[in-house]
Amino acid sequence: DGGITQSPKYLFRKEGQNVTLSCEQNLNHDAMYWYRQDPGQGLRLIYYSQIVNDFQKGDIAEGYSVSREKKESFPLTVTSAQKNPTAFYLCASSGTSGRLYNEQFFGPGTRLTVL
Amino acid sequence: GNSVTQMEGPVTLSEEAFLTINCTYTATGYPSLFWYVQYPGEGLQLLLKATKADDKGSNKGFEATYRKETTSFHLEKGSVQVSDSAVYFCALGASSASKIIFGSGTRLSIRP
Numbered sequence: 001d002g003g004i005t006q007s008p009k010y011l012f013r014k015e016g017q018n019v020t021l022s023c024e025q026n027l028n029h030d031a032m033y034w035y036r037q038d039p040g041q042g043l044r045l046i047y048y049s050q051i052v053n054d055f056q057k058g059d060i061a062e063g064y065s066v067s068r069e070k071k072e073s074f075p076l077t078v079t080s081a082q083k084n085p086t087a088f089y090l091c092a093s094s095g096t097s098g099r100l101y102n103e104q105f106f107g108p109g110t111r112l113t114v115l
Numbered sequence: 116g117n118s119v120t121q122m123e124g125p126v127t128l129s130e131e132a133f134l135t136i137n138c139t140y141t142a143t144g145y146p147s148l149f150w151y152v153q154y155p156g157e158g159l160q161l162l163l164k165a166t167k168a169d170d171k172g173s174n175k176g177f178e179a180t181y182r183k184e185t186t187s188f189h190l191e192k193g194s195v196q197v198s199d200s201a202v203y204f205c206a207l208g209a210s211s212a213s214k215i216i217f218g219s220g221t222r223l224s225i226r227p
Contacts, residue, residue: 006158033214042204042219043159090158102147102208102215106158 002027004107006091011112013078013085021076021110023091032074033092033104036060043090049074078112086114117142121205121218128195129226136190136221138179138205147208148172148181148188149215154201162190162203197225 004025013019025032034046045058049068063082068074074093078085088111092104122137140148147166151159163172165181165188172179177192188205205218 004158040222043217045214048214092159103149103161103164104215106151106160108158109156111156 004091004093004105006089006107006110008110009108011110013112013114015114016080018077018079019112021078021089021091021112023074023076023107025072025074025091025093025105025107027093027095027105028071029093029095029105030071031094032068033094034058034064034066034074034076035090035092037088037090037109046076046089085112087112117146117207117209117216119205119207119216119218121203122221124202124220124222125224126221127224127226130197131194132225134190134192134195134199134223136203136205136223138188138190138218140186140188140205140207142186142207142209148179149206149208150177150179150188150190151204151206151217152201153204153220159204195223195225197227199223200225 007022031050033048035043044060046064047058047066049055052071055066055068065077088109090109091107094104118141120139149164150162152162153159163174165172168183170181179188179190202220202222204220207216
């Protein structure tokens with residue numbers, strides 16, 4: 001089955017540590033995205049990538065980093081510079097066919113808690 | 116710029132009630148419009164979509180019509196069920212970039 005996987009589902013981190021969240025897709029999509037969601041809030045875009053080896057900052061990129069070495073993978077690193085990292089992180093992808101170019105498919109999310 | 120404004124929640128209804136969640140947008144050109152649903156602890160799922168004016172998207176009893184004259188894409192369902200309890204996001208696909216603009220979400224709770 002095609003889809004997006006995120007791991008782990010729950011992640012705990014001590015303050016001052018970097019942590020990497022995994023996102024893999026087998027939909028052959030060119031574009032991938034990372035969003036942050038806080039309780040009772042909407043989605044905020046962290047980073048996105050439209051093609052391998054290229055990515056752009058979203059609205060809240062400070063304290064985060066990404067890489068896009070393979071089409072199917074877009075890992076997100078939450079660094080110690082992120083002051084309030086506890087949140088629910090969602091990965092998404094989208095293809096490039098016609099007017100459905102912007103339709104995004106989401107993974108199940110990773111809940112990060114900083115202890 | 117592009118933006119989406121949706122009805123603030125929470126919305127609480129009794130089972131079998133009629134549902135409307137309002138969504139209006141601002142955009143240049145001809146965006147695609149989406150409704151996503153998020154069940155507790157899960158990612159977002161595409162519920163329905165419309166890509167041009169007067170298109171009606173429908174799925175699982177939910178409907179929304181792309182109204183360009185009123186720049187709206189209201190979500191409706193004739194008879195809600197407890198299992199419809201979730202957060203609903205209206206979204207706009209910007210034709211000029213590979214991004215989606217999401218509304219702030221509306222939490223829906225259905226009482227048995």
